[in-house]
Amino acid sequence: MNRRKFLLGLVVCPSVIFGADEKEHKEKYLKIYCSHRKKLFEIPVTPSISQFLKTYECFKDLRSNKGSFIYPKLVEKLYNIQRYFGNKHLELVSGFRTKHTNKIVGGAKHSLHLLGKAADIYIPGVSISKLYKVSSRIINNDGGVGKYLKHGFVHVDVRGSRARWRS
Ligand SMILES: [Zn+2]
Numbered sequence: 552m553n554r555r556k557f558l559l560g561l562v563v564c565p566s567v568i569f570g571a572d573e574k575e576h577k578e579k580y581l582k583i584y585c586s587h588r589k590k591l592f593e594i595p596v597t598p599s600i601s602q603f604l605k606t607y608e609c610f611k612d613l614r615s616n617k618g619s620f621i622y623p624k625l626v627e628k629l630y631n632i633q634r635y636f637g638n639k640h641l642e643l644v645s646g647f648r649t650k651h652t653n654k655i656v657g658g659a660k661h662s663l664h665l666l667g668k669a670a671d672i673y674i675p676g677v678s679i680s681k682l683y684k685v686s687s688r689i690i691n692n693d694g695g696v697g698k699y700l701k702h703g704f705v706h707v708d709v710r711g712s713r714a715r716w717r718s
Pocket of ligand 1: 645664669670671706707
């Protein structure tokens, strides 16, 4: 690169010189649609302030309007599920829940939704059975996967040990 080009690059776009744009292109995003808000969130998979703020907003308990820290491991697992299905966005049915909300919706007493470690999801055009099967493989021994055929969603969590159930 000659001097003129270098200087021009520095003025126009510093990333041309320092290669930051290459890094940006490699950033992975979890695409998750929050139906309550009618908003598609794009959440960076790498833990960061941006990930914290976006998951806080997207996974918020709307009954109480309270958010929570959402574990990066959950974001990573959800991203891997998204990627398996050709990067189609996921639909979030339920993210974080307060104790009160959890009681109302009939969640388990020690639900992982209370800790920011769980999500109930579905993908338009993908059967719940298929989503369950793939999620089970991706979550592996890191957490729980529940199949809710009648309600039309799959529960995934990152509790740190394996659990499977069908409802
Ligand atoms: Zn759940």
